[in-house]
Amino acid sequence: MSAALTGAGRRFRPSLWATLFTVPAVLIMLGLGTWQAQRLSWKNDLIQRVQERMASPPAPLPASIADPEPFDLRPVTVSGRLLHEREMLLLARPRQGQVGYEVVTPLERADGGPAVLVNRGWVPMDKRDPATRREGQAGGEVTIRGVARLPAPSGWLQPDNVPGADVWRRADTVAMGAAAGLPAVAPLVVEALPGQAPGGLPAGIEPRVDLPNNHLQYAFTWYSLAATLLVIYVLFHLRRPRERA
Structure with a gap:
């Protein structure tokens, strides 16, 4: 990465090893954040389908069930x-x-x-x-x-x-x-x-669905970590030019 003037008499001079660590780490964090954002969309659709399924009127349970998944909930x-x-x-x-x-x-x-x-x-x-x-x-x-x-x-x-x-x-x-x-x-x-x-007694069971949806929080966390690492990387490599003898 070429050096660039940043003002206030400082130059951005990244070191090789810090760059080799930071760039892959940031890419991984951005990838995880994007994956969590995709999971958020999937989870929202799943919750909507479950709510629609549970709101349907009760129907007799078939005597033969080849595929039980459509009957869940x-x-x-x-x-x-x-x-x-x-x-x-x-x-x-x-x-x-x-x-x-x-x-x-x-x-x-x-x-x-x-x-x-x-x-x-x-x-x-x-x-x-x-x-x-x-x-x-x-x-x-x-x-x-x-x-x-x-x-x-x-x-x-x-x-x-x-x-x-x-x-x-x-x-x-x-x-x-x-x-x-x-x-x-x-x-x-x-x-x-x-x-x-x-x-x-027995007291029966209220309809219950355990579908935690924390993907927005996870996506925000990964994106924030990526941004924080980039800021640290840039600030760490802002250096003053050496004074002439």
Whole structure:
């Protein structure tokens, strides 16, 4: 890069090693900022699609589901008999400061389709035993109103399920279906809406979507770092010409 007068008796004289470090670093930061800006557009479109999907009227869950993805986050209804004797417990977030579980109960479908795992919602720890909430163990045929959800895969920060444990750490339709002795199970979990269990427990699940959208913040951070590095690079290499002897 040629030297250029900058005023006030200073010249811009960049060193080779600083240039070899700064130019690639700035390009990488600009690339990451642009990638985050593209992710922001994608995330906004995704949030809009999810909101439209969840606002659709409830529809009966098909007996056969070849591709479960289009049903994820859709309001659905499903009818059949809840197999309370095969219910399972799932780790849940504390509710109003109280520790508890979510109750997952297989539903034997009335239309002959594979059983569906129904997440009937939260119960406090002292109601873990079904005998303490008999009112909620309704028999006979019922129709569940809820939201179909694809089980999330295990993440590197989330411990996976432990075979044989009393409490599941995450929903897994295949493993939970096998543990319940079901010959076949639908690839989706239906999260039951609140107000459907006699006695109020399990409490159901309010429709929930965890879609954090921090891409604008990330893009601003990367662009700011690139600009800061450029300013430091220029200021560091502004030098006064040597005085003549």
